[in-house]
Amino acid sequence: MTDSVAASDDDHALAARLATETGEMLVDLTRSSVADRRWGGLEYEGDRRAHLQIVEALAAERPDDVxxxxxxxxxPRRQGAERxxxxxxxxxxxxxxxxxNWSVHIALVMDGEPVAGAVAVPGWGTTWATDPAPEPVPHDVESGVTPRIVVSRSRSRYDGMRLSQGLGADVYAVGSAGVKAMSVVRGEMDAYVHxxxxxxxxxxAPVAVARAAGLVCCHLDGSALEFNKSDPWSPGLVIARPGLVDDIVAVMFDRQY
Ligand SMILES: [Mg+2]
Incomplete structure (x- = not known):
């Protein structure tokens, strides 16, 4: 044991493996005869099976963690838990x-910070993790190039208007926070704003992976994110190339809630 707050190599690998394996199970479920295409059928069954697979694996491999x-x-044990x-x-x-546009998120938090994590996007055949980290993203959007910003579908009307009018950005709307964040990690978007x-x-988990790729992650007013709070609800989110963050905060700071 050391006093420093850090994940082990095994934690990074475990996050990646659980995200990938859960994603594979979910893909198989969509192809299986039990897939119920009525509203609420497949989606709820996917939620249920994926949750069980992950909690059973963590209970077996990390029995002391919450x-x-x-x-x-x-x-309630998670308040005050180390991991x-x-x-x-x-x-x-x-x-x-x-x-x-769906994903599986696995992250380990110590002392309020994500220290290891992985996001699987099975539809893109890829899992991104904290170690090995993704290819680093560029610091800035190339000068003269219009920034590309992805926003949440449910918030696209107002967030999109602000970003398009305030920053002159090209705005895209997609579901799944993990998919949006990974579109920034893989360089097809310059920022994700919620x-x-x-x-x-x-x-x-998207924040853990995005930081490993060199992206800045913060609230819409630029303040620091904190995880494992007693109330797991969290105000607005920016995941962006470092050179774009101040401009986003300037037009979005009052859209936290
Ligand atoms: Mg979910």
């Missing part, structure tokens, strides 16, 4: 089975 899952009940896994077993569930609240399981 888990906060979108699909589980809140475990807490924050997971979204299926992010973007309304797209699950219908498009590539006005209003979201939950820690939406943002935690």
């Amino acid at each position: 888990v906060l899952s979108e699909e589980g009940s809140d475990d 807490v896994w924050i997971v979204d077993p299926l992010d973007g569930s309304s797209d699950y089975g219908y498009s590539a 006005g209003g609240g979201l939950y820690e399981w939406d943002s935690c």
